[in-house]
Amino acid sequence: xxxxxxxxxxxxxxxAYKLPIRVLVWGPGKGNTKGYAKREKxxxxxxxxxxxxxxxxxxxxxxxxxxxxLNKILLEESVHAKVAHLIIVLDLEDAYGTKVxxxxxxxxxxxxxxxWVLRPKKFSPLDGLAKEELRNIEVEFFSDSEFNDCxxxxxxxxxxxxxxxxxxxxxxxxxx
Numbered sequence: 001x002x003x004x005x006x007x008x009x010x011x012x013x014x015x016a017y018k019l020p021i022r023v024l025v026w027g028p029g030k031g032n033t034k035g036y037a038k039r040e041k042x043x044x045x046x047x048x049x050x051x052x053x054x055x056x057x058x059x060x061x062x063x064x065x066x067x068x069x070l071n072k073i074l075l076e077e078s079v080h081a082k083v084a085h086l087i088i089v090l091d092l093e094d095a096y097g098t099k100v101x102x103x104x105x106x107x108x109x110x111x112x113x114x115x116w117v118l119r120p121k122k123f124s125p126l127d128g129l130a131k132e133e134l135r136n137i138e139v140e141f142f143s144d145s146e147f148n149d150c151x152x153x154x155x156x157x158x159x160x161x162x163x164x165x166x167x168x169x170x171x172x173x174x175x176x
Contacts, residue, residue: 016165019174020052023161024080026101027090029059035092041153042088049158050165056080074104081111085173086164088157089117102137112136116160118152120144 025043028035043055056063058077067076081087087105091098105111116138123141140160146152168174 012169013162013166016162016169017050018052019050019165019168020054021050021161021165021168022083022085023050023053023055024084024087025055025057025090026077026087027098028092028095029097032092032095035090035095038147038153039090041150042090042157045150045153045158046161050161053161074100077101077105078108078111081105081114084114085168086161087111087115088160089115091117091119093120093123106137109136114164116140116164118142118156120147 023046025039025046027039030036039057043057046053046055058073058080063080064076067079070076070079089098089102091102102115102117105115113136118140119142121141121143138160140156142152142156146156
């Protein structure tokens with residue numbers, strides 16, 4: 001006898017993978033070869049698992065063609081963030097621009113609630129100013145091995161997107 005409960009649960013999860021979710025990935029720029037390559041891996045994994053997703057970096061030319069008229073990077077990124085359903089932020093130790101993004105956008109609740117910051121475990125637990133700055137933002141810590149063996153991209157980031165997609169379904173943003 002088929003288990004309708006299990007089948008229906010799987011159907012709902014499967015529908016979340018098919019949503020046209022809009023994801024913004026912030027983090028190290030091209031000058032940080034290893035960090036930028038990890039951002040590209042994150043984007044590719046999300047696109048692979050969520051075939052209808054739209055996954056961008058704020059520096060992508062498709063976005064800059066629209067927002068470049070603003071002539072200020074933080075204003076451009078504000079537009080990108082407002083359109084996104086989820087913002088994944090790869091916060092590496094040597095990524096100063098990423099820290100500016102986190103500090104600036106953590107002040108705006110409509111954007112902060114979409115942000116999910118990925119930080120090395122060596123910065124755990126949060127304390128002092130970091131704890132204050134990230135109080136309204138989801139934070140996920142990763143180990144060196146998760147960074148190096150790509151489970152950061154292929155497992156953690158995919159699960160983060162799936163969680164956000166399920167929240168959007170629950171909130172009625174997308175019909176099932």
